[in-house]
Amino acid sequence: MKIIRGLVAAVLILAIGAVVLVVALPGEKIAKLAADQVKSMTGRELTFEGKVGISWYPVLGVTTEKVSFGNAAWSERGPMFKADKAVIGVDVMAAIGGDIRIKTVELVAPEVLLEKTADGRVNWDLSDAKAAVVGGASADAPSGGASAPAPAPTTASQFESFALEKLVISDAQVRYIEHGGARQELSGVSLAMTWPDVDQAADVLIEASPFGAPIKLDAVIAAPLALIDGDVSAVELAMQAGGGTARFAGRAGIAPEVSGQLTVSASDAAAFLAALGAGGLEGPLAVQGDVTLTRAGVVSVRGGHVSALGNDLSVQADVDLNGVRPKVAAQVATQTLRFAATEGGESPATDSAPVGWSQEPIDASALGLMDGTISFAAEAMDLNGITFGKTRATVEIDRARAVARIQEMEAYEGAVTGVFVANNRNGLSVRGDLNVTQIALQPFLAATADLDKFSGTADFESRFLSSGETLDAIMNNLSGDGRVDVGRGTIEGIDLDKLLRGDVTGGTTVFNSMVASWTIADGVLSNRDLLMKLSRLSATGKGTVGLGLRTIDYVFSPQLHGPDGPSLIVPVKINGSWSNPSVVPDLEEAVKRSFDKDIKAVEDEAKQKLEKELGLEKKEGQSTEDAIKDKLEKEALRGLQNLLGGN
Secondary structure (H helix, E strand, C coil), X not given: CHHHHHHHHHHHHHHHHHHHHHHHCCHHHHHHHHXXXXXXXXXXXXXXXXXXXXXXXXXXXXXXXXXXXXXXXXXXXXXXXXXXXXXXXXXXXXXXXXXXXXXXXXXXXXXXXXXXXXXXXXXXXXXXXXXXXXXXXHHHXXXXXXXXXXXXXXXHHHHCCCCCCXXXXXXXXXXXXXXXXXXEEEEEEEEEEECCCCCCCEEEEEEEEEECEEEEEEEEEXXXXXXXXXXXXXXXXXXXXXXXXXXXEEEEECCCEEEEEEEEEECCHHHHHHHCCCCCCCCCEEEEEEEEECCCCEEEEEEEEEEECCEEEEXXXXXXXXXXXXXXXXXXXXXXXXXXXXXXXXXXXXXXXXXXXXXXXXXXXXXXXXXXXXXXXXXXXXXXXXXXCCEEEEEEEECCEEEEEEEEEEECCEEEEEEEEEECECEXXXXXXXXXXXXXXXXXXXXXXXXXCEECEEEEEEEEEEECCEHHHHHHCCEEEEEEEECCEEEECECHHHHHCCCCCCCEEEEEEEEEEXXXXXXXXXXXXXXXXXXXXXXXXXXXXXXXXXXEEEEEEEEEEECCEEEEECCEEEEEECCXXXXXXXXXXXXXXXXXXXXXXXXXXXXXXXXXXXXCCCCCCXXXXXXXXXXXXXXXXXXXXXXXXXC
């Protein structure tokens, strides 16, 4: 019982002593002590404005009005942060022992300013400011002598009285300014940090909702003093956002510099990226790789692996963050690349729905986000049912102009090469130059146009150029030219030979070759030389295809061959919209051609009889009409001479 009473008495005495000590101790002294400790650690001023008073709850210490923390010497934008209110808690037991030790700091509604200059300096790098403080003693040294010694590193002995159990920041507003221009702002940020002792790790929790959904970041910093000194420390980070998690384990410094392994896992990529202000992916997402960020501002990714949209990609990359835009050099490879149509795509056309290309503005701003070269390699690709084999390609981006080059692409037993350009420097323009050799028509047309009646191999080349801010404008502004050559092949379901003889029971047309060329102007493709050759007949075609208006006006003319040339021609007119074209035989033209042929035959026979009866002798190249005229003139002249008594 005596022991219990003694303990109670001791506690009471300590409590009374603490109260008396704190009451007797001016708040300004505690605030000054805090400012001195911060300056010795960082080299920057911690300034308290207004009244400084004693705080009893929730912490024992002092409260201040406005407080600010100095910025880098090169900055002209004011303090690095400032707050409307600060609460500083002290260690009661240390105070009883005569030592004032800061345990907690709470900042209410601070405004944080982060800056980066064009030459790479950042205002959160405290090593330069600390060096200035440590090196201040050498200010009186002769200027012409040896340079001042480098500042000694921060050690735990410098902060024996420092034990920041908790740092709390609530409702912070963070502004980031890069190169004096680009600005980013983030509000509603909260931070809680515990650092029990200078030689122990610090735990940091940051929470914010910059894009609506909450983001939570947990960090463990093994050596906080090393970071303050501009060195690196082992760190572990875990970020939770949109139901997904990103983790980093490695080393980091505030320069900034980073080296370690990054892993990302999200069951819903759309929700995870939306929380970070990004988008474009659906389904699960997994990322891992070794990431390095150097003080020179270069990011390197080695052994990168990305799983998204049903694809597994390996990634190696170097990104230079200096300059107006990041400069990227990357290699992306995969065994099989798959792109499937997303749900909720284009709705089927109806009679009442407008038919045409989209008039929604095309957002090509992504072309200006970076410069550099990205190479791509795949052993196979499946683009929503259109399949390709081994593919090698590169994309070069320079000042919002991207040039994609297909060096190798296996496609339907053939090969594809080409160049595509998208330029958004002064409005969007596109250009293409495509070459296809020996592609198998039957599987290609079945996959791309749902046509499986054609067989054969084809060579194809096309060039196009256009500009516009919508797909509708681009299609209506198209210009270019091209050519297709098809070798021996077949058309299933129709026998042109039998059809021209009146048999409509179907069959197969076997053709020896088919060639055509075209030009494109103002979104209209024009062709006048389609020629399909068969053993006993041929077919020609000419007309236009409205690529912008999605219309067709074309005449296809099969013709039987007799011993003296085409014996029967039946043109077929194709006219109307792509979605509902009219296909009808042009019987009027067929009869007219046949009638014209018969008339010509009768005329030729009559001319031959007349020449024989009149005894005409035609000169080379002279028509029957001119020969008759000459003969009549001669006979008239002879009669006139006889009449006048001439010879």
